[in-house]
Amino acid sequence: MAKAAIWCWVLAIVAAGCAGESDDGSVGKALFTRNGCAVCHGPDGRGDGQIAATLQPPPRDFRDPTAYKNGHSKAAIARTIQKGMPGTSMPGYRHLSAEEREQIAVYIRSLLKDKEGK
Numbered sequence: 001m002a003k004a005a006i007w008c009w010v011l012a013i014v015a016a017g018c019a020g021e022s023d024d025g026s027v028g029k030a031l032f033t034r035n036g037c038a039v040c041h042g043p044d045g046r047g048d049g050q051i052a053a054t055l056q057p058p059p060r061d062f063r064d065p066t067a068y069k070n071g072h073s074k075a076a077i078a079r080t081i082q083k084g085m086p087g088t089s090m091p092g093y094r095h096l097s098a099e100e101r102e103q104i105a106v107y108i109r110s111l112l113k114d115k116e117g118k
């Protein structure tokens with residue numbers, strides 16, 4: 001019995017690691033970089049990407065909770081990523097899975113918490 005319990009525990013940890021369930025946003029950060037978000041939003045989401053200065057309106061600083069037009073809940077950010085923002089250079093990312101969009105949203109929200117927490 002005790003042996004089975006230990007196995008369950010080990011499997012649970014391995015499964016969580018594989019699925020990227022840790023909510024620290026590291027999976028989302030990798031997706032953020034890989035999908036080119038950083039070109040506009042900057043490597044740390046501060047609105048200082050390589051082409052940010054050429055955009056009108058410019059991308060916001062994700063650390064500032066008052067900067068979000070569409071809200072900054074996880075669901076709201078995931079929806080913005082899916083649909084983009086018509087009339088701006090923010091493209092929609094419909095080709096990402098819902099899970100990937102949520103992981104990016106978790107990462108973006110982790111930036112927010114940094115600012116609020118300090």
Ligand code: HEC
Nearest residue numbers: 035036037040057058059067068069070071080088089090
């Ligand atoms: C070509 C440049 C560009 C790329 C690439 C881009 N964005 Fe944006 N994004 C913008 C701009 C510009 C805005 C601001 C629009 C505004 O303020 O009206 C924006 C806004 C946003 C917002 C919402 C803010 C709000 O006001 O509610 C989120 C969240 C966001 N982007 C996430 C992402 C993510 C995640 C990616 C990559 C998957 C990405 N963006 C890729 C330019 C870009």
